[in-house]
Amino acid sequence: MSGRGRKAAPPPAGHRKEPPLASDGLTVTVTNKAGHTRVFDFAALKVASPMQRSLARAFAAQSRNWTSHRTAKACWDKLEQFAIFLAGLDNPPGDLDGLTVAALQSWRDQHIDTNTGRSRLAAVRAVLQRDPRLAAGPVADELARRVPAPTPSKQSYKESERDLVVLTAQRQFRAAWLRIGENTRLLNRWRAGELSKGSREWRIGKVLDHLARTGDVPRTVYPGGQKHVKNHRLLGGRDSEKTWGRLFLDHRELTALAVLLTDRFGWNLSQYDRMPVPTTGPSAGETRSRTYQVQVEKHRAGGGRWFSTENITDSGADSPGRLLTQALEATAPARVLAHSLASGPDLLMVARSHRPDKEHSNLDRPAQIGPLSFGVSDDMASWWAQVSGLSGSPFQRTRRTTVSGEGRPLQHSQGTHESRYVLPDKRVQRESRAVIEAGVYEALEQARSAVFGGTVTGGGPDPRHQETATADCKDEEASPWPAPEGGCAADFLLCLACPNAHVHPGHHSRLALLHEQVLSLRSVLEDRNFRERWSDHLARLDDLRDRVGPAAWAAALARVTDRDRFLVRLLVKEDLAP
Template identity: 65%
Template sequence: MTGRGRRAALPPADHHSGPALAPDGLVVTVTNTAGYSREYDFSELPVPGPMQRSLARAFAARSQMWSGHKSATSYWKNVGYFARFLSQLENVPQDLDALTAAMLKRWRAQHISTVAGKSTLYMVRTLLRHDPRLAVGPVAEELAKRIPRVKPSKQSYGEAERERVVLAAQRQFRSAWLRIQENARLLDGWRAGSLDEDSREWRIGQVLDHVAHAGDVPRTVGPNGQARVTNRRLLGGRTPENTWGRLFLTRRELTALTVLMTDRFGWNLSVCQRMPTPTTAPSAGQSTSVTYQIQVEKRRSASGMWFSTENITDSGADSPGRLITQALEATAPARALAALIAPGTDLLMVARRHQYGRQDYQDLDRPRPVGPLVFGVTHEDGYHWALSHGLGGSPFQRARRTTVTREGRPLQHAQSTHESVYVLPDHRVQRTAQEVFEAGALEALTQARAVFAGRYAEGPTPDGQETAVAECVDEAASPWPAPDGSCGADLLLCLACPNAHVHPGHHPRLAHLHQQLESLRSVLDDRSWTHRWQDHLLRLDDLRTKIGPAAWNAAMTRVDDNDRLVVRLLTNGELAP
């Protein structure tokens, strides 16, 4: 079988998508949202024909959920793994209905221990469930087994790591932005006729005009058939920065800009690849600032929720919108050339290809190149960019994770994804949260130790006044005064009052009250019980700890009818303060 299906073909002008499954039941055609198709031939799988057709039907049914070829190719690759596994069994099943639970147990055991294996199990299970013959029975039960969630392999950057990545991207992009700005001003001067004719600047402006329209500097073909830069001495060399790079970003410079976009806004690569040029809107009350309206396309969102709009304002050097302004200025010549070659093209993230003319561009989920120009970057671009700066691995996933955790809210994803994928597994978040949890636990412990606010006494005090649950030594200083100056608190609140004294004479009644509140928990709903009785029970728990379990249990044996009557009146709310 092939690793990535067959080479895709460009659609004709009158293209419309047909059935995914071919009449022979073996070839599935997946058409992405741009209208490009890719075929997946199931006759290449090393399993019997009926099994090939069943897998093709399941694949075709699932393909209705995919908007691009990336998902299709991932499933195709994992179907190949499954087919190879089946082909190596002693008794190769002829079709899906011949699968046994033992086969699937063996398949699961081979893959459950690795991150990639869990992903393979999930995709294959998703396809198999499309077959109605596997809906019941031991095989269905085996397919229903939980597959542990794959833990994200990427972690957010520490502050020092992030600064290193961002600084490298800022230096590279700023250098490119200044270079393009300088040459764009020179080109504007040449077109306006403000340069002295035949001066060096005028001649460079003439070359820049050629670059702006052709995407490259003039070249002369030598006797050996190789094209050389015609004005290399005038331009100062043959490197991209001295030739076509005077007006266009290189792929690595566009990668640096994308790193900065990811760090600032948390956008992923698919968003940057298809982002239209931002439009501007007036900023209310601000004459020196500009607000950009950014269209964000998120194809993994639910149907009807692919597109959203973000407003980003450039109000100064440190504002988020300043990066958008610089991106617009750095890509302006390339966007103008793209619109000239293919009218209607209006994407922000554009760069010039180093090897113009190569036709091996196969990622049809990305916008197609226009002449010498390409749009967006890939993870491979990120890997090579990081390598060139001495950094480890493509920075995009880690930069996005860092931004999301720094902002503390979902960015182009659901709240559940934000919590389960970005926040909870992140080590930096865990380290930060540990201090918060410790402080909260200590505060809770302090409050718990101070639940019973009164005093424990050995016996009655001469000036004390008996209440239903304690002895009050200063009714006039009540924390809950009544309009007449007396205490207006519920009698059960006496245990929360610093004026309350509890001595052994109160223990039987309080022990019985504690028992009755525990009993109420079993007959009341949680919300009602928590609202009315939980705080009182906590105070009694605290008091029982202070008195000691032996004395508390002994007090239960001394409960009399008067104690039972008072407790019943208290719990029924029939005793006024």
């Protein structure tokens, strides 16, 4: 059954999925999730023909789980480097079964010290292990050696750095949102017949109607092919903001919107390429708020777990959903135009391209529809940072800042959250110092509370001390647990944690019996109850036994008196607790 409850349609009769490896054994076809194909020709590798065919077979086997050409191209580039390495050996192997441990060790030594190198080692190893001839033996053992994960090179922003990036993006996107909103309202008034015919606003509304239907303002085409904007005086200029930018975002403004979304929600850059328009659901008990259901794609989550839904509410100017409302308003004219030009999924992140005729080369990303492009590419992110006076694409660092500030996984697992985002991040490390320090002191106090806190003496009792059920007290008035009316409020078991306690050989028999009785409670009490009530007392008795010595402790059990048994029974029954 399909997700909506309809019976899934079977494939046509005779349907057969073509294998990725061609019959010539040298070309591998990788199909991405959009259905586009890309061919990789292993005949181009500078190794012997048998090696080319073996690498092609292993690459084809590895490609079965890939859904993007980008992944395939990254692996291909690494295999190409491996082939160049093999060709440079004194005795290049003719096939994979000719690989030697020495060659693989040399390959490893060249790459193990850098992030790029470790990534290359891991990718090549995964392909080579697909060959059954390398499943056992010394070469297999060498391939099985652990390759350390690349160290994250991006750090989260300092607060001042983040503020600069977000402020830059806010200025750009807000200006575009206001511009498009103003012109959209003017267009709606023109279409509703609310403007005086022939007035300046009416004439601009007519141009906007043409723009909304075609994606461009009216232009004059001269015999030489040059195009010039008609009505440029009416529009106030020829640049994009005065012409087609009146209804459409450009790439810079769309990238600014993506930066703001990443800062707010921690989404990956790749999320924006095929992000559907959020749907709107009812907000319980609310009449002035809107709750959006946003489909979030998790590219590395594995089959069946690629998508999740986040509910985001717009309940006011400072609410998270307000940015989504503005994004919907700013992209509405472009989405309407895209729907009129071609049927297909309604994608949120759409902009008007400065170069509508540019060839579509990245088949992992949606193709342009007329003058409209979708999503934000890596090149667009780097270009945005450059023209905005910032250093480097902001998306990885912005996402890292949001994730570390949120303190929980976003679009990734708990293990990835801790190993890739929390532990390596210097900002998190700085902010954690006070928490770690407090934890260390707390652990130290807990450790101190679980050991005997008094004094062990080898002589007899001191007549100046007051006898208790477990030890002699040096100064009851100086108790760490004073009673409101004066004196000590602690029970007699807690005497063993008090610095005023003095234990002499006369106490050993009673304490050894108490130790034995507390140990016996483990078998009759639930673990939780025992830990809460008796574990600290047992730890102090263990510590006291070590100080007295195991031999003396065992001998003391032979000297237990009836009085010792009576007091221990009261202690274990907690009849001597305050």
